[in-house]
Amino acid sequence: MGKEIRxxxxxxxxxxDISMGDPEKAISKEIEDDFFLRVNSVSGEVVGFSILNFRKWFKDAKDIKTLPIKAELAVS
Structure with a gap:
């Protein structure tokens, strides 16, 4: 069963901010300028991510509430 995405x-x-599953304590790791992964410090599982300066990166996004999101998450 998949986790709820918020x-x-x-x-x-x-x-x-995008979160997967129930809220939990995590640490943030910057993976690119303005892009952060949130990782469970015990299990190492990715539990979410954040994009700072969102409008800079997604200039064509007129309404965040209707932004289509297609995602595939692979963690090694």
């Missing part, structure tokens, strides 16, 4: 956008901070 999306939250902070308009003032221009940050998009």
């Amino acid at each position: 999306m939250a956008y902070d308009d003032e901070g221009d940050i998009l």
Whole structure:
């Protein structure tokens, strides 16, 4: 069974957060400028990610609430 995916956008901070599964303690690792993975510090499982300066990266996104998301997550 897949985990529920939650999306939250902070308009003032221009940050998009995506979480997978129930909220849990995690550490953030910057993988590219403005892109962070959230990883469970015990299991090493990816539990979410954040995109800072979202509008800079996705200029054509007119309405974040209707943004189509197609994702594939592979962790090695």
